[in-house]
Amino acid sequence: MSGHPASYYVATAKDMPRREPLRGDETADVCIIGAGYTGLSAALHLAERGFSVTVLEAERVGFGASGRNGGQLGSGHRKDQRTLEEKLGREWAHRLWALAEDGIATVKELIARYEIDCDLKPGILHAAWKRGDAPWLEAEAAHMAREYGYEKLRYVPPEEIHEMVGSPRYHGGLLDSGAAHLHPLNFCLGLARVCTSKGVRIYENTRATDITHTxxxxxxxxxxxxxxxxxxxxxxxxxEKLEPRIAGRIMPVNNFIIATEPLGESRARALIRDDVGVQDTKFVIDYYRLSADNRLLFGGGENYSAHFPNDIAAFVRKPMLRVFPQLVDVKIDYAWGGTLAITMPRIPDFGRLTPNIIYAQGYSGQGINIATLAGKLIAEAVAGQAERFDCMAEIKVPNFPGGTWLRYPGLMLGVLWYTLKDRLP
Structure with a gap:
């Protein structure tokens, strides 16, 4: 038993050593609670600056969303740049874009420098679910090239996207060659291995129960x-209840993924010709990609309770067949779920609770990029170079209405509305 829920990622994990729990008392310059992308990136960047670091993980390294997600290393933030310009102004939006670009560059640089074996592959294709989404994607490519000098977006017309993706569902697309996809658990485990080599102490099965404000x-x-x-x-x-002052700013949301049996090279490439990651434009998106052994990894569907569906495979198989009806005969080998955190504006929540307690959370589905960036910015802030962290922390993220107890009913109403819009022409 690994301690992780069963998944394709766990079955293909590399170097998953068990780490002992904390027993006794110790001191450190920095104590990090959580061994996902945020915590491990912070630990690594702090250790490289000469800080002594202890990481406490309630379960196993990468147990949460860092070890279970769709593996899509997307550009930018969860909200597109035009929306950020409207909400925050052009200058602030440009600063956020530069930070997000540094996040992608940091992930790629860490993988290259430390030889992290995590199946990194280039490209994400954003597929227009509705006919009206295609002009928006085309305008997005033009806007990003004109205003940000980002030339890695290419609009894909309807006739071409049907050659790139073996589905009749899409009306066009936007190919981002600067984005990528990877094996998320192996990236996380690789970060942990590097942290240990730098002297970071990582304790698993060690839940923090209380933090003094001293x-x-x-x-x-x-x-x-x-x-x-x-x-x-x-x-x-x-x-959970570790820090009530910020718990109401995030909403835990469950998302689910299946992995098919190996399809073989030709059948796999008939689904995704160029081996890019794909995600659509729905509010509750479908996202999928090919694994290193030519399985389709397909994510779709959410729920908002403390429990996962009884049959995750059947739950996700339905949206998969909506996109790829030709897979009706294909066996599902793995099915799993994970919990991520969203915020009301879908912008991450960075901040300080006291001068020496700092946090980042609520990546809203953009975690590989932004959580890795968050760890890097946290390390800068702890070292006294807080300008880039403060650029994120100055964004005011509100609590969900009703706080931690009553936030779910309001979210459910909103999701039902957007789900209905997804189904309308």
């Missing part, structure tokens, strides 16, 4: 305490 802070667990000058909250959807 300087230094004391982080208590069932069997020990860490005393640290700085604390990083990198819990995201798994924050």
């Amino acid at each position: 300087d230094p802070a004391h982080i208590r667990t069932a069997n020990g305490t860490v005393t640290a000058r700085h604390v990083v909250l990198a819990c995201n959807a798994y924050l």
